[in-house]
Amino acid sequence: MMAQPRPEAPADRCEPVPCSTHAWCVIQGRHEDHASAPTRAGAGRGGLLDALVLASGADAPTVGFLDLDLSPAELRQQCRDLRAHLDKVEALADALDAADRGGERP
Ligand SMILES: [Zn+2]
Structure with missing residues (x-):
């Protein structure tokens, strides 16, 4: 008797295998x-x-x-630094708005 082809097992198919x-x-x-x-940061922007x-x-x-x-600790410090920096960046918008109202530039 000739050997019949073995049915394809689910693992043999080209299905994605998640990281183990x-x-x-x-x-x-x-x-x-x-x-x-x-x-x-922002939808669709890389x-x-x-x-x-x-x-x-x-x-x-x-x-x-x-x-x-x-590392996790370095990342947390980087985030703290960025938050502090972003406050300063946003303050530039406030300074510009104030200067526009007063006719001066920062
Ligand atoms: Zn992986």
Whole structure:
């Protein structure tokens, strides 16, 4: 009797296989470098403020942000610094509005 072709098991099909190492990783299939989905400032805009979790091999995961690889503590400090900076940036708008009302430029 000739061997019959074996029915294809579900795992043999080309279905995406989620990452088995990190729950936050969005890369599917076999891979060594892991990445989360990026967080972006503003809908559909990518760029300078994009942030995502990254890990390579057995290295501890970091967050890629502002062209830096940051630990959780470093990321929190970076966020504190940016919040303080954004207050100063927004104050420029207030200064400009005030100058427009008074006829002066900051
Ligand atoms: Zn992964």
